[in-house]
Amino acid sequence: MPSSPAPAGPSAPAPRRTSRGRPVLAGIAVAAFCAWAVYPAILAYTFAAGEKGTATVAECEAVRRGPDVCRGTWRTGGGRTGEGEIYNLDARAEGGRTLPVRIGPLGPYAHGWDRAWTTPVLSGMPLVVLGSLFALIYRGAFRPARRLADELLAAPGALVVSDGGTRRADGSPHTFVRSLPEAPPGHRRLDLPGRAARHGDLDLPKDGRTFFVSLVDADERPLMVLEHRSEKRFEPETVVLDPSGAPRLLVRRTDGVRFRILDPAGTELGTARPAEEARVNSLExxxxxxxxxxxxxxxxxxxxxxxxxxxxxxxxxxxxxVLAHIRLRAAY
Known part of the structure; x- marks a missing residue:
C-alpha cells in the first residue's frame, strides 16, 4: 500500500490561521444571548414607550412556580379598550384594583422593573452557568491543547488535519478525504480478539455501524481506506486498508482517549494516548x-x-x- 505522503521539509512559517471553532462557539453564544434578550428588550420598550392606560383587575390566580396570572379590562389614553391578561401583578394584593399600566407588544404591564426584573434574571442564570462551564472546559482542555498545536505547527513537517483532509503548514494540499458508499472492491475483513468492553448506552443500531472513507493524495491517487466500526458492546476500532482492500493496520480504542495500534497478525506496533492528563485533546x-x-x-x-x-x-x-482524523471527526 502506498503510505501517506511524507510532510514537506523545513519551510517558511505559514501565516497564522484563525480556527473556525472559536467563531462557531462565539456565534452560538451570541445566538443564545439574543434569544434570552428578546423578552427583556420587549419589557424595556413597554415600560419606556408603551401606550399609557388604566386597567381594572377582575380576578387573580396565584401560581406557585412562575408569575401570578391576573385578568381584567383596560382602557388606553386614546380610548381603546381591551380585555384579557394583565401582567406583572401580585395575585395576593391586587385583585379588584384599578391601576395604571403600559401597553406593549405582549399586552398591558403594571408597575415596572421593580417587579419585572426577576424573570429575566432567573431565565439568564442558565446562560451564566453554561458560559462558566464552557470557560472551565476551554481552560482545562482546549487551551492547553491549542498551545501544543501551535508549537507543533511552528515545527518543520507539521500537517493541519481538517474534516476534508490534510494540508501542510504552508497551505498546500497533502491528502483529501472521500466518503465511500460501501466497502471497496477486494475488501477483506479483519477481526482480532481482545476488544475492550464499551460502557454506556449509545444510540447505535443493534448490529453496530460501519462506514468507509478513502484518503487520496493531492493528485487523487488512493493512499488508504479507513473502515470505521462502532458497536454497542465494544470500544470502536478502525481498520486501515491498502487500496486493494487488504488490511494493513488496526487502530483500536481501549477507552475514550487511548488507542492500540496492531498489525494484521495482532502484534502491537505502538500506542497512542494524551500527551498529558491535562491535555485530553492531544495525542502522543x-x-x-x-x-x-x-x-x-x-x-x-x-x-x-x-x-x-x-x-x-x-x-x-x-x-x-488516521488517529488525528478519528479524534477530529468523532467518527465513533
Missing part, C-alpha cells in the same frame, strides 16, 4: 519501545495539527494520520 503516538514518533493536538474544534518524526516507521506514520 509511541512505538513498541515507548519512543514518541508523532504528536497531535486539537487546534480549536475544527482542526488538529499532527507532526510525525522523520524516522517514524511507515505503519506508525499512517496510524498517526
Amino acid at each position: 503516538v509511541r512505538d513498541a519501545d515507548g519512543r514518541t514518533v508523532a504528536e497531535a493536538a486539537g487546534r480549536g474544534l475544527m482542526r488538529w495539527v499532527v507532526r510525525i518524526e522523520d524516522d517514524a516507521p511507515e505503519p506508525l506514520r499512517d496510524a498517526a494520520l
